[in-house]
Amino acid sequence: MPSFRKWLLAGLLVLAPLIITLWVLEWVVSTLDQTLQILPAQWHPDQLFGVHIPGLGVIFALLVVLFIGALASNFVGNRLVTWWHALLHRIPVVRSIYSGVKQVSDTLFSEKGNAFRKAMLVEWPHEGMWTICFLTGSPAGDVLNHLKAQPGGAGADDEFLSVYVPTTPNPTGGYFIMVRRSACQELAMSVDEALTYIVSMGVIVPGHSKKPPLKTLGTPAPTPSA
Template identity: 30%
Template sequence: MSPSNNPPLKILRNRFLTGLAFVLPIGAALGLLIWVFNIVDGMLKPIIELFFNWYFPGVGLLVTLLLIYLVGLVLSNYFGKQILSWIDKLLAKVPIFNQIYNSAKQVIQTLGVGNKVSFKEAVMVEFPRVGMHSLAFITNETTNSSGEKLYLVYVPGSPNPTSGFLELLRENQIERVNISVEDAMKTLISCGLVFPETVQSIEIGHGDSHPNKL
């Protein structure tokens, strides 16, 4: 007799699958956090044990966070910026290492970490085909030979926004919405799990207001 013909077994299976669907994401998230914690916490463990001859879990993570804060503190003044700029140029010239370093720096800058704002505005564009909308970011503006304003628009992938497509669009090909760059980035990284309840179109086509919601 198959489980589908046995009500008790079917109920048992459905409850198990329901519980599994709930527990797996939690376990995966906790596993990822533990993995990151162990890596960060263990980076300075040998140094701490060498100088202080003692160690307990969490000290490496606290020291790492403190060092990151101190680097940010140094960057807040002119001389610190000059020193770190020199270090940045030096690291960018180290063979093999510079490829990883430059790629990581590009990812961080793309995600808008720090004081630099990478994207000007979050918008919607018809992509990958007419009738389908995708979140995108205005990165720059230019004009053509007739003086018409054109926009460089980056259409990122999800959940990895560092890979996508760059398009040159006219004003009437862009739909402006009331989503901040930060919220749009959260939406992309979370694959839509984090998204505003309503998305208000504030400008469509040649600038005419549009009250409809997507």
């Protein structure tokens, strides 16, 4: 029985990642293959070749994305995209959804975008418990005015930061919070390393790098006396 259990676990450790990877790839390929349905029936690969070839939808979707990207990069295409955005912003309901999605996509996919700027440590959800978060920016406007008006608001030597606290093992869900700069610590790891650490639920610890040790963004806490 001990050997049986050992072999079973060893087999699961080998097969589980492979099966999940193949399942995800199969779902992606089958989903993108549906993009071929926009072609006329006589141009459909199944009609031309007489057999279904998996993966042609992936190539077709990539070509469509590249074509739209090339079109949007020139002057005429840019004018068309601007006109399209203005049109969608005039449609009720659609305007609200499209505007929010557009802002997020611009932040995530733009070459100048920097959605997650730094990996940091923050006490969450209460004092004494720490978790990894990502710096996304700084609050401003009326939000910042209300934060400074709160008891113990940021003073001249402190400020508030906007951070994203992801969940594990799915970092696409999480919490957006605003904390004082002095309450955060910058980590000597890249954003990719921090994401790997989160997705693995702490199993995969980022290797030691030549970066400097943890850097406290605010005033370090006093060392308790002996």
